[in-house]
Amino acid sequence: MLKLPTKPNPTATNPNPNRHPDTNATNPKKSVIVKLENVRKTYTNGAVGLRDVSIELYQGDFKFITGHSGSGKSTLLKLLYGAEQATDGEIFVNGFNLKGLKGKNLAMLRRKIGIVFQDYKLVPRRTVSENVAFVLMAQGYTYKEIQRRVQPALKMVGLLHKAHCFPEELSGGEQQRTSIARAIVNTPPLVLADEPTGNLDPDNAWQVIKILKKLNSFGVTVLLTTHDEQLVRAANHPVLHLQNGYIA
Numbered sequence: 001m002l003k004l005p006t007k008p009n010p011t012a013t014n015p016n017p018n019r020h021p022d023t024n025a026t027n028p029k030k031s032v033i034v035k036l037e038n039v040r041k042t043y044t045n046g047a048v049g050l051r052d053v054s055i056e057l058y059q060g061d062f063k064f065i066t067g068h069s070g071s072g073k074s075t076l077l078k079l080l081y082g083a084e085q086a087t088d089g090e091i092f093v094n095g096f097n098l099k100g101l102k103g104k105n106l107a108m109l110r111r112k113i114g115i116v117f118q119d120y121k122l123v124p125r126r127t128v129s130e131n132v133a134f135v136l137m138a139q140g141y142t143y144k145e146i147q148r149r150v151q152p153a154l155k156m157v158g159l160l161h162k163a164h165c166f167p168e169e170l171s172g173g174e175q176q177r178t179s180i181a182r183a184i185v186n187t188p189p190l191v192l193a194d195e196p197t198g199n200l201d202p203d204n205a206w207q208v209i210k211i212l213k214k215l216n217s218f219g220v221t222v223l224l225t226t227h228d229e230q231l232v233r234a235a236n237h238p239v240l241h242l243q244n245g246y247i248a
């Protein structure tokens, strides 16, 4: 079984006043990694993203979020990685209370979350391996450590042989797998994927799900939005259904 290096993130042990007590739960397999309590999100223009959402995710969970366009799926994920702030309610992710989280603390939270988008968001003039390495360079990892991490991440997504290609030389599926490698190169305990299969044909979509399932088998918690009902059925993981800003 392929293992990504698990050297702890240098910032992981920093004490943080926002840490949530559930992180120290006695049963590590059951510790809460994501918690929303009565969360409401109203955007500045008055649009409602989420109305009243309370959910808990445990370490090692793999959950789908489904719902029609506009039901609040992206809003939910944005709140979890701190791209948006909740209007009301409490959010805890990986031991951080997200209320007012910014600057250094927000950066620390984001280092522990791998994020995958529908449109890949790769840097066009960088190779696959540079795209994956970039996040580690920005965090000040040594060249040696970067090498040690990038290779297994690319291997995990089956793209070692494309390491020196540019994004435009890749298929959509390969670009998405590159973005997954980038998301996991830092070995985060949580991966958030917003419609990661939205631009892919069924075969490539399933490859992405298989990679995320494999990651999950290593203990990574995965939260994935989609409106592909067939994929959800085939993947066979629990589903949270959003409807008009509520969990239905």
Ligand code: ADP
Residues within 6 Å of the ligand: 043, 044, 045, 047, 048, 049, 050, 067, 068, 069, 070, 071, 072, 073, 074, 075, 076
């Ligand atoms: P989904 O991802 O399920 O399609 P979103 O979370 O993107 O849904 O959107 C939920 C609601 O919030 C929609 O009514 C949408 O128009 C609104 N919304 C999302 N982002 C913004 C924003 N940045 N500003 C204003 N309204 C937004």
Ligand code: MG
Residues within 6 Å of the ligand: 073, 074, 075, 194, 195
């Ligand atoms: Mg969306």
